Amino acid sequence: MSREEAARYISVGTSKFDQLVADGGKPKPKRIDGRVIWNCFALDAAFGCN
Numbered sequence: 465m466s467r468e469e470a471a472r473y474i475s476v477g478t479s480k481f482d483q484l485v486a487d488g489g490k491p492k493p494k495r496i497d498g499r500v501i502w503n504c505f506a507l508d509a510a511f512g513c514n
Contacts, residue, residue, distance in 0.1 A: 467493070470502040474511045 465473065471481035484490045491506035 465502055465504060467500065467502070470507060473504065473507060 467481065468478055471478045474481070476484070485492065490510050491502060493500045493502050495501075
């Protein structure tokens with residue numbers, strides 16, 4: 465999912481999401497064909513979703 469979708473998925477704003485990823489310990493994005501995406505399963509594991 466995109467950065468915006470990932471932030472919405474964990475119920476934070478994009479700025480806070482960027483901060484959480486930059487601080488480390490949270491999933492880094494993957495780059496596929498020039499598109500930056502986050503894996504929903506990695507977000508679930510890192511943020512305790514679902």
